[in-house]
Amino acid sequence: MVFSSALIENAVNEFSRLPGIGKKTALRLVLHLLKQEPAQVQQFSDSIARMREQIRFCKDCHNVSDEDTCSICISHSRNKQMVCVVESIRDVMAIENTQQYNGLYHVLGGIISPLDGVGPEQLNIHSLVERVQQKGVTEVIMALNPTIEGDTTIYYLSRRLKELPVKITTIARGIAFGGELEYADEMTLARSISNRLPLESYVQQK
Numbered sequence: 001m002v003f004s005s006a007l008i009e010n011a012v013n014e015f016s017r018l019p020g021i022g023k024k025t026a027l028r029l030v031l032h033l034l035k036q037e038p039a040q041v042q043q044f045s046d047s048i049a050r051m052r053e054q055i056r057f058c059k060d061c062h063n064v065s066d067e068d069t070c071s072i073c074i075s076h077s078r079n080k081q082m083v084c085v086v087e088s089i090r091d092v093m094a095i096e097n098t099q100q101y102n103g104l105y106h107v108l109g110g111i112i113s114p115l116d117g118v119g120p121e122q123l124n125i126h127s128l129v130e131r132v133q134q135k136g137v138t139e140v141i142m143a144l145n146p147t148i149e150g151d152t153t154i155y156y157l158s159r160r161l162k163e164l165p166v167k168i169t170t171i172a173r174g175i176a177f178g179g180e181l182e183y184a185d186e187m188t189l190a191r192s193i194s195n196r197l198p199l200e201s202y203v204q205q206k
């Protein structure tokens with residue numbers, strides 16, 4: 001792609017670094033911004049810069065937050081005895097969209113994957129065990145992707161929590177093996193949450 005302006009070229013290059021955005025799409029976005037009022041474009045770039053600078057992670061559940069504690073953890077209407085363990089903040093959003101779950105979350109920040117060099121110590125596992133020990137949690141729902149790594153992580157977590165007086169459940173496997181939570185339709189995800197299984201019966205079925 002040949003540009004007559006280095007300014008345009010730089011902007012196109014920045015956009016094309018985003019996932020799923022090729023050079024052509026990047027150029028279309030840049031030309032669109034060029035048609036906007038400068039103040040509007042300023043607002044656009046400010047909101048992105050401010051988001052990146054000011055974003056925090058909830059000290060309890062590691063979800064993204066504007067404050068030390070996220071809006072879910074601080075809410076009085078949530079069931080604080082129930083904690084749903086997910087891989088990433090995208091999974092929190094996916095489950096929140098079903099409007100079927102009223103407990104809290106715990107974002108692991110990844111999944112155990114020895115091939116990618118991700119071990120338990122890189123994930124928010126210690127804080128999960130602490131929460132269960134100290135915050136009166138009675139049920140931990142494992143809502144991880146149905147993959148080998150997801151199952152490995154569930155197995156590891158169940159061993160770490162084994163000695164504690166907490167019920168461990170997994171979401172029902174309405175989602176195809178090898179699939180990803182964030183791409184499941186809301187019905188499948190909602191049903192998986194409401195039909196969650198005790199860990200023992202999940203292991204028996206395999």
Ligand SMILES: [Zn+2]
Nearest residue numbers: 058061070073
């Ligand atoms: Zn939180």
